[in-house]
Amino acid sequence: MLRSFLAASLLTVVTLTPATPAAAATGPCQLAGTAGLADLIPGNSTLGLSALQPATVDLPPQIHLRGTTGTFNRRWSFALREGQMYVKEASGNGGWRTMSLPACLTGHVTGISVDDDELVALDEGGNIYTMDHALNAPWTWNWTHRYGAPLWLGGGNTVPYRSARWTWSVLSPGEDKVWRDTAGNDHPAGGAKVSHVFALSDDGSRITYVDPWLPVDHSYEMSTPLRGRFQAQALSTAASTSFVINRYGDMYTRLYDFDIAGSDRIFFSYSYEDQRGATFPKIQLPAPDWMRQPKIPGQVTDRISIHKTGAGSDARELRVEGSDQGRAGYWSKTLTASQWTFTPTGEPLEGNVLQNTPADRSTDTLAAPSPYHYTGVLGQVTAHVGEFAVAVEATPLILEAGGQEIQLTLHTVDGLRQTPQAPGLTSQPRGFNGSIEVPQAVLDNLDSYHPALRALVRDRLKSARFTDTDVTVTDQTMTIAHLDLPLNRT
Template sequence: MSRRAIERTAVIAVIGLVFAGMTTHSVTVADPGCAPVGTVGSPEVAVDESTAGLEALAPAAVDLPEQVWVRTTAESFNRRWTFATREGNVYVKEAAAQAGWRTVELPGCLAGRVAGVSADDDEVMAIDRDGRFFTMDHALSAPRDWNWSSRYGTPLWTGPGNILPPGTLAWSWSVLSPNEDHVWRDTAGNDHPVGGAKVSHVFALTHGGQRIQYVDPWLPVDHSYEMATPYGGRFQAVALSTSASTSLVVNRFGDFYTRLYDFDISGADKVFFRYSYEDQRGLPEAPDMLAERVDNRYAAIQLPAPDWERQPKVPGEITDRISVHKTGPGSSARELRVEGRDGGRNGFWTKRLTDASWTFVATDRPLVGAVLENSPTDRSTDTLAAPSPYDYQGVSPQGWSARVRAFDVAVTPTPLRIEFGDGGGLGLILHTVDGLRQTPQQPGITDQPRHFDGTIELSPDALAGLDAQSAAARDFARNILGGKRFTDTSVAVTDAGFHIAALDLTLNRS
């Protein structure tokens, strides 16, 4: 048995322990008259690099472009195939070919009803007119291997299906895989194996462009998981594209940001991965996922997860048709594209993720997207949404008080201020990660308790300056926090209260 097969067996065994004895809510999403099972979510098989089965597909009878340059939900591509949707159907051609579009075979209840399609890696996500998910597997293989599934959700991608979050402005399918990507890099500069399975998400831009909800097929059938937009979740985007867990957003003034983020990278998947807020720089990288998970000699995944990075302004006209796609192994192998114009010619602006500037590629095709203002100056903060309204405060039995302001489920870290009766105070940092759930959770903050994996951080400066603090502050840091920089804690939040287990304290909504 190969090392990869051993890892996969170990993963499946751990999954069995996680799901043993768990119950899931029954949610009917899929059309009962159309429930294709498919192979999506199952272990990878060998890729057939031929085009077997392509000639059996009927030639397309609609007008389609010779070449697709930008990944959208009307036209998309992976490294082998280009897909497009017109009039409710899906069409395909070889990515390197200038012509040869053919009609993809669809399940009966999906044919004629496709509202969007997005390809990444070896999977294609199609959304029907009701927002329901249909996934095509083996999209890097020959067409004869392609098959569709309406399954989505826990356990193990066998759930009843899911739909786009309400109010979705833009969405994208993202797949980070061990076969194509191999590794990704954390904020300590360490590369980590993707794991024994792929990380597949639908990323959806919602709430007027302020929020990004992601829907993982191994997680509950809900819309509760989020990735914050830039500026603490207050940035308002008009477009989104995601590939291999790298998201690209832009506002109406042409300010671009990218972020490497998914459920595993966020710190949420403690069943399969080992994370740490302690500095992991300089530690050796693990040779594989299993060693990383069980051997403390190797670098753990550095937390917090990577934040948004601002990209340079495009030196020309642009539209809201933006795109990111993978170009090779590793999380830096990404290309960004945005439709636009330069010198009177239409085309697209492009840059590799790490390039310092954009270059223009002329296509001389009509612009499709809405033209953005693209101010030459940074206007990221011009349209920031209001801060989160969830403020909490309370007093402990010992007499010290605590305060959390503008808490947001998708934003971390959050300042945690402690005030003491003798006039002293400590500014702490509260890290929160939305943990692994197997039952549905309402989105946002509601009366349903929402549980986070938390870590209280006493900054190095605060630790070094304890001797200058008040006696009460010194006592708190040394006795309650154990004199440590990091203290793990569970955190439970509702729209009325905020409980921090390590402090044995519940704050009330203020």
């Protein structure tokens, strides 16, 4: 977010000196590296690799799936053992070498994830540390504890939920170039990068993300499939494409991040109006939804992985650990392919074996629906919004008058904040970028509705398909600004 304009400005603000006490990290490491700056050091060399000591622990010949103990990008494979990190070329050349870490991190790393040119590591307290230039030569690698507003200068953040099921994602202009919205229009990845830590809640039904340019909190969420009720066993994300699987082997993928969602209206233009064929298209909303992936015809575990394979938002490969005819390895396919192929590795299965079934069992384990229901009255019209959830982008807005009912859609997307917000809905007002959608069938037959309903659609909404509006919500109230309509929780 804000990256196109502010990445260059960051160069004039950040120095490679420890942060001031006001920006102190929540953990023991006080590190200030180059993460968040423009990448000014080109190169594809391995300079500095030979200076690292050969690994003396047992490590696999290759990392096949991105996880929190082994991970890879286009250039490097990384592994974690007992708090220490190791590296080798992703091409398979050479052996593993022991990475040189900051003294305060050595022996204290509990999880790692790399995507593009940034690697994230956690310590025992769940504190986030970022290693920059992860696509470049080892001599360029450096670390920072900085994380959060303003401009990746915040005092540090932690992984949401203290989750062990987390992943690092980077969408970049250098590697990805563009991403495609639901209207089929390609948009530049931006002047810098979009970087998020995504984390899965204990019950697997909530995905929270923390962006290094957003407030130091755990308030931003991406809905899981089925209106946030799908319960995932595992999560992997690369280049803003998330991949989830449940206990029955049902899998979904989704392209989503803060910018794609429609949250940054200061630096991007969005529209719910159809942008297909537009000369200068805005980013089409709503953001791409979850896409169901075909089931795997064999045994699988909850070790899943996604990684980028080239430019464009379809250039992704999915991998799932499993077995075929007694051989251990992984199943894989490109994001849009219809069939999976199996690759044996000769390595034992590490994940938990799932009850993979040919039938779709996505709804067999659903989290409870959201308990937030709101009702208000505007003249003769009663409005109702049920099961509102902060991460669900579209919620029915029911208008009733004279025994008749119109179902509209209230679109909501978290807005841009620079101060902390409590997770979920609380007494603290939470602002959303909203839009009210009126079905075309309602507009075509408006004269058949009760006069109060007709007047609301014609006078307040100007008989438009979409009307943008601010929406403010607490755990007890909802206000839809354009309708001048306060609703109370019921």
